[in-house]
Amino acid sequence: MARLDVIMPQMGESIAEGTLSRWMKKVGDPVKRDEPIFEISTDKVDAEIPAPAAGVLVEIKVQEGQTVPVQTVVAVIDTEAGATVAAPIAAPVPAAPVRAAPPAPSPVAAPAPGPVSAAVLPPSPSAAPRAETVDDRLRSRSTPLVRRIAAENHVDFTAIPGSGVAGRVTKKDLLGYIEAGGAAASPQGTAAAPQRAPAPQTGPLVSIASGIEETPWAAVPWPGDRVEPMSKIRMLTAQHMVLSRRTSAHVTSFYEVDMTRVARLRDAHKKAFEERGAKLTYLGFITKAVADCLRRHPILNAAVRGSTVIYRQPINIGIAVALDWGLIVPVVRNADELSLFGVARTMRDLADRARAKRLKPDEVQQGTFTITNPGGFGSYVGAPIINQPQVAILGVGAVEKRPKVLTLDDGTDVIAPRLLMMLGLSYDHRVVDGADADRFMADLKRLLEEFPEGAL
């Protein structure tokens, strides 16, 4: 019979391992080509992994809850229909949130570095599994320094010819490649950056005191309580939120915005947008207005690294999407270059695919500013926590009719029903002062209240 290994895919350049969160097929089930057979969650994203070929699932090697390095063989498909089904090697065990032992050398396939966009699909089945040698490892992993410089410059260093031992890419090779224009445009210059930049103040996220550590006031379950382990996305959120609170000096500034004009524009254009495949929402207007204002207020579109401020060149706006199983922040890239229609269509597409677990890792990375919309549930306003390493996040309250004092042309004050909305901007006071934040917010308020009809 023709046995085909199914491999834990590399979900992005910087991702080394993944957790197999759920099997969607059992041993013995027939599978179609591209039919989802299991679900994984990585540091960045959850995804369903399709079968590389049609056949019968004959062996499951990685159980639910296990975390394994990318390229580990997780299952075997027999591609000849009707073949006898082997008895399961390992009896299915309940999902245990523990790290699996490193896989034996034999089932680990040779690293097959490829473009990130293609990495969502399992590597080509022709990549025959073989033992990973020290030379392979040197070639694909190089050294901590090289990995760091490559990540900072968005370079896939495995594609560069290496001059080190076993063809390893050295710092010199990599810097030479970047200087020769091999890297994507980098906002802070390239070659000298790693040496100029100060030491990171914090290590990797997970090594920092996390949101899930035991505390002196650790809760104990009482009889009748239900105790559930956190999902991976829950743990990551917990760590990120606590770390963000510890990292940034959060201050929140609140503004009331009159959305009456935006509502009128929305009613007038809603149908036309729908016919073209986009949903015109208040959040679309806000995202577009934020993108335009960020261009004029670059300190809000920035990141902190040690004692330096990185002013981001692109304006990539993350939109927090609440899912049944947690929170995810897909990113509208270069939002300032899109029309309101482009923003609305991108937002709808990202939200739909987030719910279907079809986001690519790249689509949740490299945000430069974040918007969260608790107002969708009716919240008046909120003081959100910054999405690190960004420096600001906008919380959007509910849009609802409220009384507002207006002054008429003749000077008379009247109370009028208006569509009002509160905005809460949390910013990092380490680098953003109140005046910076308020100038940005005043700009944003003006733009929304006087939203140009021509922009539609």
Next chain:
Amino acid sequence: MPEVTYLEALRQGLREEMRRDENVFILGEDVGLYGGAFKVTEGFLAEFGAQRVIDTPIAESAIVGAAAGAAHMGMRPVVEMQFIDFISCAYNQLTNYVATARYRAGLACPMVVRGPYGGYVRGGPFHSQCPEAAFFHTPGLKIVAPATARDAKGLIKAAVRDPDPVLYFEHKFLYRRIKEDLPEGGEEVLTPIGVARVAREGTDISIVTWSAMVWKSLDAARQLEQEDGLSVEVLDLRTLLPMDDAAILATVRKTNRVMIVHEDTRTGGLAGEITARINESAFEWLDAPVRRVTAGDAPLPYAPSLEDAVLPQTEDIVRMARELAAY
């Protein structure tokens, strides 16, 4: 400025401190009449008298104990170990008593224990040791190990003035081989404790080292520059405890490839601790694993050919540097 040897620089430093502060006194085996086994204190008895230059019995534990008592009473004793190998006999006094006196009893213990250290002189196992690792582990002690004549003088003066116990390891191979112009009178030569020195600037590889290995590393650096075009930075730690972490990190960040060279044996030597610190603080700056060049794990042999084989030589440093550069 007159040219002086490493040994003469040390002698000058001691003499200057004894003239400056009458609380400073010397005690040890044969330091008075004989002027010390290596003549470091030659002429001191005549100048300062038997009250301040004291010949002791051959009992290192008693010498250190007596010095500790004097230090508690406000004196500034400088103990000479005839060979630093014999400091092991005073291990209990130094680690259990001297190092902890301030912590336990609030008793200041400003004293210096100095002595000839290291090999390359065909001295065999009892007259060639580098015992820093045994004391490096003890909180409360300071350890210095000069490589140059200027630092031999500057560090003995800083050690005498330090408010806490300082072990001063002087390399006997350097005593009369290293010469340097030092100012005579006027300018005071003082080397701060806890501060390393870049002995040679470089961009490709860093060598972290101290004492006699600084000179072997510099020889290797010159050879590597001529034969391989490699730019090697040499960091002379000068003080081993407390260690100058900032200087180590700076050189790691500069060259991204580091080797540690020490004359002490390999297992449990300071290179392990330095490697751990680099790993903890500069992992993302490494473009190669940290390497070590050390003595082999053996008592130092008498036979010249075997001593040469066990101790690190310039060609060992060159070989390891080439390996590191090619990584």
